[in-house]
Amino acid sequence: MSNQFDNRVVVITGAGSGLGQTSAQLFAKQGAHLVLIDLNSEGLAQTQANIEAEGGTAESFTLDVSDEQSVKEVGEAICGKHELVHVLYNNAGIAYGEVNLPINQISKEKWLHYLSVNSLAPLMLAEALRPSLARAKGVIIKQTSMASYVPANGYGVSKAMLNSLIYGMANVYGAEGIRAVGIAPGLMETPANKAALTAETHARIQAMQLVDLHGTASDIANLALFLASNEGRFINCEIVNCDAGNKLRGWRG
Numbered sequence: 001m002s003n004q005f006d007n008r009v010v011v012i013t014g015a016g017s018g019l020g021q022t023s024a025q026l027f028a029k030q031g032a033h034l035v036l037i038d039l040n041s042e043g044l045a046q047t048q049a050n051i052e053a054e055g056g057t058a059e060s061f062t063l064d065v066s067d068e069q070s071v072k073e074v075g076e077a078i079c080g081k082h083e084l085v086h087v088l089y090n091n092a093g094i095a096y097g098e099v100n101l102p103i104n105q106i107s108k109e110k111w112l113h114y115l116s117v118n119s120l121a122p123l124m125l126a127e128a129l130r131p132s133l134a135r136a137k138g139v140i141i142k143q144t145s146m147a148s149y150v151p152a153n154g155y156g157v158s159k160a161m162l163n164s165l166i167y168g169m170a171n172v173y174g175a176e177g178i179r180a181v182g183i184a185p186g187l188m189e190t191p192a193n194k195a196a197l198t199a200e201t202h203a204r205i206q207a208m209q210l211v212d213l214h215g216t217a218s219d220i221a222n223l224a225l226f227l228a229s230n231e232g233r234f235i236n237c238e239i240v241n242c243d244a245g246n247k248l249r250g251w252r253g
Contacts, residue, residue: 006030020092037063085129085138117224126140
């Protein structure tokens with residue numbers, strides 16, 4: 001897989017920290033040119049600086065991915081500069097830190113925000129970049145979640161909707177040679193999870209895994225790299241779990 005991403009353009013949202021930052025830096029080490037997107041301008045600047053310090057190339061857009069007009073404008077700017085976009089990695093998302101809040105206690109305002117950012121935003125950006133993705137016969141990778149399989153809270157429901165959108169996009173975009181796949185991470189040791197989960201909740205989810213391992217951002221980044229690579233070219237319309245077996249937690253005795 002070494003250097004097969006030379007001269008390839010990779011767009012990653014949520015690139016200012018955590019899984020997105022680690023993934024961006026890994027793609028850059030493989031030779032890709034990174035287009036970094038995040039609402040956190042300071043985090044974006046740090047990710048770009050990290051990439052350039054290692055000899056890579058990157059550019060950044062500060063963007064609220066739920067703002068339809070802004071997404072269109074950024075998409076036009078990217079397609080105007082890059083005839084080919086080989087990878088779109090929709091990693092940005094929100095959780096509110098309310099993993100234990102039942103769905104009937106979520107306000108309409110928060111419901112709309114969950115669905116706007118976690119479900120519809122990935123579709124809007126894919127549409128905005130569709131011309132360059134089609135020319136490159138590229139791949140769209142969407143960050144879903146193990147929570148989508150037991151959608152007991154707003155975050156899980158929004159990710160379940162994203163799962164369905166992945167299948168829908170694979171169906172619609174396949175005729176243009178674009179693949180659409182998803183990654184469903186389990187419990188990951190990231191700043192976002194540490195901020196969102198209490199120590200008790202973290203321990204409870206950890207205990208649900210079939211093997212006693214600690215997931216890291218590198219686990220997800222390496223999976224994304226494989227799905228975007230030549231070796232992953234025949235994987236389409238699929239959601240790949242990366243959760244140490246957590247999906248089977250309801251079956252475990």
